[in-house]
Amino acid sequence: MTSQRFSIFSLAKAALTGHRTWTDHWRKAEPKDRYDVVIIGGGGHGLATAYYLTKEFGVTNVAVVEKGWIGGGNVGRNTTIVRSNYLLAANIPFYEHAMKLWEGLEKELNFNAMVSQRGVLNLCHSDAQRDAFARRGNAMRMHGVDAELLDRDGVRALAPFLDFNEARFPIVGGLLQRRGGTVRHDAVAWGYARGASDRGVDIIESCEVIGFLRDGGRIAGVATTRGDIRAGKIGMAVAGHTSAVAAMAGLRLPIESHVLQAFVSEAIKPLIPGVITFGAGHFYISQSDKGGLVFGGDIDGYNSYAQRGNLPVVEDVCEGAMALMPMLGRIRLLRSWGGVMDMSMDGSPIIDRSPLDGLYLNCGWCYGGFKATPASGWCFAHLLATDAPHPTAAAFRLDRFARGAVIDEKGQGAQPNLH
């Protein structure tokens, strides 16, 4: 089954027939006994991996197994921000790869993912922080990524509603990436699922992995709640649950799972033009097309698989909001939620072969996984198809910790709750 193409004509036709002609976006597949590649995890990264495996690397006998439903995990729990404003040479080309794929995503998938390059503005509040931003902006520009250093007046022109009179943390400027922005996260999951399914990928929902099948020392398949599935190669893309799934294969990884909370307010008229981050605490905010203010801050800071957080971080986030935009004190919160993050030991991800033959890892995304989705899928597909790392993800190796070659953007050391 190939799903319908979206166009102005198909939309008009469906509108005139009461929208009764739309078909499912992806097949509800039953598991087969064997695949060339099985991806564990039907989130954004797993679905993108399956899509690019078939589209770019000619691997067509692929299944994605998902314990819940498509769009029910972290791909539906993030704050939808995309950007490539990194400092380190190991990260910039990868995230820029992702940014370029975001820019062409809707045409590629024939799906409206509401890609909106409305700009990401990081505010700085001291001379030292401005120097650090200048360094980061220069690193970005040396890699061909857009970056602009704004002074106070430049920030005021973009966001006159910020509190410029804050005595303790005055806004002295900001680093702006105009190509950054937001993408409708659910549509990313649905679009990749539809694209992968159209290319023959079996997307198997309600199918939880409960163990690994071994063939000598090799991982030869997965035991699931819907039966055993054998595979030539198995890729793990399971967001916050990497340690739990890897433990079934006997692996210990440089990862802690932490809970990150996010918040959305009641819908208001257009207020915030892009994504704005507060540099003196940890707070970021944007406005969805529906009008709600979407914001968040730090992770709670202790190991958690609970998908819900505690009140001290809620208070901390709200303090950040009030310091930046005192007018937010008048707005009502609509809801808050939590997602479980793979916090790696250096704050950077892992896309690599595991020490076990047949098992491949895509993990450690910390709380930056959403923006990486297309490139993560592309690079993981490259690894699964060719057994060699993609050039833009070549540094994301599992053994970098033992080698002392960590990629530590924030310079915090092996303390995951500080990244």
Add this chain to the structure above:
Amino acid sequence: MRIPCPFCGERDLSEFIYLGDAALAMRPPSDAGGAFGDYVYLRDNPAGPHRELWYHAAGCRSWLRVTRDTRTHVITEAAFACPGLADGQQ
């Protein structure tokens, strides 16, 4: 979440600082080679009961060893971390 400090009683989460897995108190010798790398970087990270180190920074400034379920945040045990250290147990 409240942590039952053995000295101060049940206190709010915001008074505490988290370090991580209680195994971090068992530092191997610095010439242990690969074992030291594993100590620094690898974690069990279980979904379930987890023994972990908390510092009561805004209270009695004791290091605590807390057993907490990472799926529910329910704390089943909280004890001083140091007596165990002195006994060479953990």
